[in-house]
Amino acid sequence: MGKELLSIKNLIVEYLTIRGKVRVVNKVNLTINKGEVLCLVGESGCGKSTLGLSILQLLPESGKIINGQIIMKGQNLLELPEKTMNEKIRGKEIAMIAQDPQRSLNPVFKVGDQIIDVLRFHEGNRDQRDRSTKNTLQPSRRKALWKQKAINMLDKMGIADAGDRIREYPYQFSGGMKQRVVATMAFISNPSMLIADEPTTALDVTIQAQIINLLKDLIKEYKTAVLYITHDLGVAWEISDQIAVMYAGSIVESANTESLFKKREHPYTEALLGCLPGNMMRNKTQKKHLNTIPGQVPNLIKPPSGCRFHPRCPYSMRICKEQQPILREVSPGHSVACFKKESR
Amino acid sequence: MLRYFVKRLVLLIPTLLGALFLTFSLIYLLPGDPASTMLGPRATPELIEALQVRLGLDKPVWVSFGKYAWGIITRGDFGESVWSYQPVSSLLLQALPYTIILAASSMIIAIIIGMVLGILASAHEGSVLDSIITGFSLIATSIPSFVAACFLLLFFAIFLKLFPVMGAGEKGNILSQLHHLILPSLSLAISWIGYIAYLLRSTMLEVFGSDYIVTAKSFGIPMRCIAYKYALKNAIKPVVALVGLGLGSLFGGAVFVEVIFNRPGLGKTIADAVFARNIPVVQGGILLASFLYVLSNLVADLSYAYFDPRIQYE
Amino acid sequence: MVDNKKGNKHFLQILNSFKKKKHQQLKNIVRIFSIILKDRKGILGVTIIGIILCCAIFSPWIAPCDPYEQEIANRFAAPSLKHLLGTDNLGRDILSRIIYGARIAMTVSIGGVSVAVVVGVLLGTIAGYNAGRVIDNGILWIVDVIRAFPQIILILVLVAVLGPSTLNMIMVLALTAMPRYTRVARAETLSIKEEEYIFAAKSLGAKNKRIILKHIIPNILPPIIILAGVDMAVMIMIEAGLSFLGLGVRPPTASWGIILRYGYRYIRLSPWMIIWSSIAIAMAMLGYSLFAESLRIALNPKDSIEKQAGV
Numbered sequence: 001m002g003k004e005l006l007s008i009k010n011l012i013v014e015y016l017t018i019r020g021k022v023r024v025v026n027k028v029n030l031t032i033n034k035g036e037v038l039c040l041v042g043e044s045g046c047g048k049s050t051l052g053l054s055i056l057q058l059l060p061e062s063g064k065i066i067n068g069q070i071i072m073k074g075q076n077l078l079e080l081p082e083k084t085m086n087e088k089i090r091g092k093e094i095a096m097i098a099q100d101p102q103r104s105l106n107p108v109f110k111v112g113d114q115i116i117d118v119l120r121f122h123e124g125n126r127d128q129r130d131r132s133t134k135n136t137l138q139p140s141r142r143k144a145l146w147k148q149k150a151i152n153m154l155d156k157m158g159i160a161d162a163g164d165r166i167r168e169y170p171y172q173f174s175g176g177m178k179q180r181v182v183a184t185m186a187f188i189s190n191p192s193m194l195i196a197d198e199p200t201t202a203l204d205v206t207i208q209a210q211i212i213n214l215l216k217d218l219i220k221e222y223k224t225a226v227l228y229i230t231h232d233l234g235v236a237w238e239i240s241d242q243i244a245v246m247y248a249g250s251i252v253e254s255a256n257t258e259s260l261f262k263k264r265e266h267p268y269t270e271a272l273l274g275c276l277p278g279n280m281m282r283n284k285t286q287k288k289h290l291n292t293i294p295g296q297v298p299n300l301i302k303p304p305s306g307c308r309f310h311p312r313c314p315y316s317m318r319i320c321k322e323q324q325p326i327l328r329e330v331s332p333g334h335s336v337a338c339f340k341k342e343s344r
Numbered sequence: 345m346l347r348y349f350v351k352r353l354v355l356l357i358p359t360l361l362g363a364l365f366l367t368f369s370l371i372y373l374l375p376g377d378p379a380s381t382m383l384g385p386r387a388t389p390e391l392i393e394a395l396q397v398r399l400g401l402d403k404p405v406w407v408s409f410g411k412y413a414w415g416i417i418t419r420g421d422f423g424e425s426v427w428s429y430q431p432v433s434s435l436l437l438q439a440l441p442y443t444i445i446l447a448a449s450s451m452i453i454a455i456i457i458g459m460v461l462g463i464l465a466s467a468h469e470g471s472v473l474d475s476i477i478t479g480f481s482l483i484a485t486s487i488p489s490f491v492a493a494c495f496l497l498l499f500f501a502i503f504l505k506l507f508p509v510m511g512a513g514e515k516g517n518i519l520s521q522l523h524h525l526i527l528p529s530l531s532l533a534i535s536w537i538g539y540i541a542y543l544l545r546s547t548m549l550e551v552f553g554s555d556y557i558v559t560a561k562s563f564g565i566p567m568r569c570i571a572y573k574y575a576l577k578n579a580i581k582p583v584v585a586l587v588g589l590g591l592g593s594l595f596g597g598a599v600f601v602e603v604i605f606n607r608p609g610l611g612k613t614i615a616d617a618v619f620a621r622n623i624p625v626v627q628g629g630i631l632l633a634s635f636l637y638v639l640s641n642l643v644a645d646l647s648y649a650y651f652d653p654r655i656q657y658e
Numbered sequence: 659m660v661d662n663k664k665g666n667k668h669f670l671q672i673l674n675s676f677k678k679k680k681h682q683q684l685k686n687i688v689r690i691f692s693i694i695l696k697d698r699k700g701i702l703g704v705t706i707i708g709i710i711l712c713c714a715i716f717s718p719w720i721a722p723c724d725p726y727e728q729e730i731a732n733r734f735a736a737p738s739l740k741h742l743l744g745t746d747n748l749g750r751d752i753l754s755r756i757i758y759g760a761r762i763a764m765t766v767s768i769g770g771v772s773v774a775v776v777v778g779v780l781l782g783t784i785a786g787y788n789a790g791r792v793i794d795n796g797i798l799w800i801v802d803v804i805r806a807f808p809q810i811i812l813i814l815v816l817v818a819v820l821g822p823s824t825l826n827m828i829m830v831l832a833l834t835a836m837p838r839y840t841r842v843a844r845a846e847t848l849s850i851k852e853e854e855y856i857f858a859a860k861s862l863g864a865k866n867k868r869i870i871l872k873h874i875i876p877n878i879l880p881p882i883i884i885l886a887g888v889d890m891a892v893m894i895m896i897e898a899g900l901s902f903l904g905l906g907v908r909p910p911t912a913s914w915g916i917i918l919r920y921g922y923r924y925i926r927l928s929p930w931m932i933i934w935s936s937i938a939i940a941m942a943m944l945g946y947s948l949f950a951e952s953l954r955i956a957l958n959p960k961d962s963i964e965k966q967a968g969v
Contacts, residue, residue: 091563103555108577118563362803373819486943488895490902491936494922498932596810618818630815634807
């Protein structure tokens with residue numbers, strides 16, 4: 001139990017749209033342990049980004065957290081006042097790397113200034129002491145220290161000539177490098193947890209590999225826990241210790257990575273893994289097309305009754321239409337939400 | 345930055361030449377014979393002929409235009425007033441500072457008040473304060489300068505007797521001049537306060553939804569800094585464009601305000617000349633106004649490029 | 659045509675789709691109006707414009723008195739039961755003069771905007787469509803020269819030179835307002851002319867004039883209409899301003915600007931002329947501004963909440 005870092009309990013998040021209320025996160029329970037990488041996998045629109053945003057309470061105007069708790073170090077984050085969230089949690093305990101690096105940085109400020117601002121608002125509150133004289137540092141000296149820290153970090157992230165580049169503007173950086181800048185801002189305060197929301201989706205494949213390797217190194221060095229949100233199962237395999245599969249707002253399967261890929265208990269997971277092009281190789285003589293999952297992602301304004309996957313599930317039974325299954329452990333460390341699997 | 349400036353300047357030349365020609369041709373637009381129209385019904389044929397020669401009406405259009413344009417470009421010579429024979433350029437230069445002071449103070453008032461209101465409204469979106477500010481802004485944009493001037497004159501000068509009714513104040517007495525400046529500046533500023541507040545509020549709200557603002561928030565940057573630093577520098581661009589536009593139309597509004605408050609200035613000079621049919625002064629006046637207008641637009645464009653460094657490289 | 663039948667059918671289908679487009683456009687207009695009317699700003703704007711239009715059209719029936727009837731003995735009277743807004747410097751009923759003033763305001767603004775839009779859009783589409791660089795640059799140059807002057811000052815001078823009259827005012831207002839429409843029309847035409855349905859129509863032999871009229875113009879209308887709404891407000895203001903200076907309509911015609919003019923002249927004798935004419939001018943401008951703003955929001959549903967939810 002001392003391993004637990006962040007624990008999400010019964011989280012419900014809804015959006016209010018012109019066409020009605022949409023329940024995008026539906027009673028989700030999730031636990032991330034210290035130093036562990038948990039991948040949250042699912043298709044677009046299944047609610048995984050919303051889940052990430054909810055942890056830091058960064059939902060847009062129309063999104064509301066209806067119910068649930070997010071416990072970190074004994075405190076429910078959802079009960080903390082905004083000021084405390086800003087000062088203690090965001091960018092300090094928990095940092096986030098978002099999906100589209102092209103839009104993540106403020107275009108009219110120099111990159112260095114943006115990094116230094118993160119430092120300023122977290123360390124600026126405490127008086128810093130000069131190591132040699134033990135006197136409180138002058139503001140200009142502090143700024144110089146921060147600048148140096150930023151340069152060191154940028155350099156670590158693989159940006160050459162960091163000392164010159166901090167004076168440049170975001171438009172002078174490529175997509176991959178922008179993401180490295182964001183990573184700098186994320187790791188510079190040594191957070192205990194990182195939320196990575198599809199950080200490589202918008203990048204070229206070669207850059208993707210670079211960034212993922214960078215993240216892997218950083219995670220190992222800083223021992224950060226990570227909630228890695230992605231739709232790419234290949235990446236999930238590469239980087240995660242644990243995987244949680246999400247569909248239409250609920251977690252349908254949760255296990256450690258190897259176990260999930262081998263046993264794939266939930267029908268959705270099975271289908272998802274069957275869609276990988278690699279599988280086509282094995283079935284080369286039989287099938288000419290890529291496997292797909294029949295049907296479409298459900299409309300969350302009027303979701304299907306019972307289990308939300310049942311219209312597309314090859315094993316659906318009568319009970320699937322009537323009730324929603326809950327996550328149950330079917331083997332040590334491996335949970336599934338499925339009536340078919342339970343009955344075994 | 346400099347290259348951008350020069351590039352824009354060069355592109356302006358054909359436009360300015362065209363403006364010069366349009367101004368020049370105003371004389372020919374007068375109904376009937378220009379000279380006799382200007383002099384009025386009591387003019388003798390000799391006077392009329394003399395005026396025609398003075399204005400170059402006896403020569404072909406191209407020659408007169410050439411002389412006119414050349415005089416302006418090389419010597420700054422706009423001709424002479426029909427009535428007083430005083431050089432138009434000196435008349436204009438005497439009046440210009442008053443208008444510049446009026447325009448500048450109006451814009452400064454409008455920018456300060458407008459920006460504060462706009463930021464407040466956007467930071468408290470949906471609140472009562474927001475509704476009040478938005479409502480006030482919309483109404484303010486519908487109050488033209490002459491309406492505001494008459495109203496302020498009626499209320500504060502005549503009714504409450506707090507401010508002087510006319511003039512620019514005693515020469516050399518700064519306090520008196522400031523006292524005379526307040527109502528006119530306010531009249532000009534009111535509609536701009538409305539525009540700036542409304543526009544800034546809209547753009548701030550739009551910027552608040554951007555990804556980079558969410559990113560900044562996610563790193564714990566407090567709302568105060570986000571509103572006044574991060575969001576503002578992005579939101580301010582349309583406002584700068586608006587102000588640039590505004591500097592020009594302030595000259596138009598200044599005409600009304602200067603006439604109403606009987607203040608000396610470029611606008612009043614043009615208006616008086618218009619009523620007196622003093623065409624050379626009118627021509628000089630609108631050329632000067634046009635030149636300042638175009639210049640202020642250019643300055644606005646340059647500041648736009650400063651706030652968004654990407655523009656220069658396009 | 660030697661072309662294969664499938665190709666013909668394809669083109670005919672595309673052309674049929676814009677007949678449907680016409681019907682759809684009517685439906686679109688109704689839909690947009692309903693959006694406007696749901697928004698507070700829109701309701702207020704449409705109401706105000708409606709009132710002013712009624713005053714303008716039905717003035718003889720609405721106005722309590724004859725706007726030209728003078729009661730010299732009763733000049734500068736304060737509001738009373740007989741004269742709800744008081745009387746002016748010649749004893750005329752202010753309320754009636756304000757109601758009749760709506761006629762001038764509407765005539766000048768509608769006339770000015772119409773001419774500006776027609777000429778501006780025509781010039782702009784020609785410049786953008788196929789005019790060749792000379793004509794295009796020529797039109798742009800003319801437009802830029804007009805734009806080099808502050809609008810009010812240019813109007814002032816032109817009206818003074820040409821002689822104050824309603825017709826001159828409309829023409830000059832149109833001239834100074836035209837540049838914006840030309841630029842917008844040209845920009846929109848440039849982007850639309852590359853689209854597929856234009857190519858389809860051309861291939862069937864449609865003449866350029868027909869293409870411009872039937873296909874391009876209906877599609878560039880939205881920003882033009884919004885500009886027109888704003889311009890109506892501006893023209894009402896300029897008419898009032900010019901009349902205020904004595905360069906607009908001639909007295910004894912009832913124009914809001916003229917009422918304000920004499921209110922200013924006799925400012926120490928009575929505040930009522932200034933007060934009521936100011937309110938009339940401001941309300942008219944407010945009505946059009948609100949309508950234009952509401953129209954802009956209705957035509958640009960960019961920040962729908964649905965996008966936020968990723969739904």
